[in-house]
Amino acid sequence: MNSDSVKSSRMPLADERQLVLQAQDGDAEAFGRIYDGYVERIYRFVFFRVDDQQTAEDITSQVFLKAWSNLDRFEFTRTPYIAWLYTIAHNTVIDHYRTRKVTTALEDVQLSQPDDAEAVENQIDLTVEMKTIKAAMQSLTDDQQQVLHLRFIEGMSNIEIAQQLGKREGAIRALQMRGLQALAKQLAEKMVT
Numbered sequence: 130m131n132s133d134s135v136k137s138s139r140m141p142l143a144d145e146r147q148l149v150l151q152a153q154d155g156d157a158e159a160f161g162r163i164y165d166g167y168v169e170r171i172y173r174f175v176f177f178r179v180d181d182q183q184t185a186e187d188i189t190s191q192v193f194l195k196a197w198s199n200l201d202r203f204e205f206t207r208t209p210y211i212a213w214l215y216t217i218a219h220n221t222v223i224d225h226y227r228t229r230k231v232t233t234a235l236e237d238v239q240l241s242q243p244d245d246a247e248a249v250e251n252q253i254d255l256t257v258e259m260k261t262i263k264a265a266m267q268s269l270t271d272d273q274q275q276v277l278h279l280r281f282i283e284g285m286s287n288i289e290i291a292q293q294l295g296k297r298e299g300a301i302r303a304l305q306m307r308g309l310q311a312l313a314k315q316l317a318e319k320m321v322t
Contacts, residue, residue, distance in 0.1 A: 265315035273308030
């Protein structure tokens with residue numbers, strides 16, 4: 130993928146407004162084009178916040194179902210439609226954690242051979258680290274979480290993030306700096322305990 134296609138994959142669809150208006154008029158094909166243009170981004174956003182691929186796929190589906198069901202509520206402002214989708218995704222992830230019960234029995238973890246112990250230990254360490262980072266991210270404000278996700282997961286520049294969120298670039302830099310400082314503080318505290 131060349132740099133132009135990577136950059137264009139981060140921006141709102143060129144004909145986003147027209148597609149949304151057509152979809153609001155009941156054009157399912159227009160909504161299908163919106164889905165095709167944004168599903169990968171929403172999936173990545175959700176996947177970073179949940180435990181597994183299947184859950185991320187399920188939540189992503191819920192996001193687009195909610196977006197379709199509530200399409201008449203969307204109004205064009207300075208914020209692009211993709212930002213509205215991110216808001217729905219964020220709220221759906223929160224709903225997922227509110228209703229979820231964690232039940233993993235230790236007996237479910239099995240080693241096929243003694244040599245697998247080191248690989249399993251490494252995987253457990255990586256999983257613990259990811260959960261620590263995810264937990265630390267939860268302590269940040271919603272804006273800080275969104276800016277850090279767009280910057281470091283999506284790879285967007287501060288200018289692109291500012292355009293997408295309808296904020297000034299200076300505000301994005303400030304959110305990023307404060308978010309990273311708070312994240313570093315949270316991670317340092319977790320390392321001590």
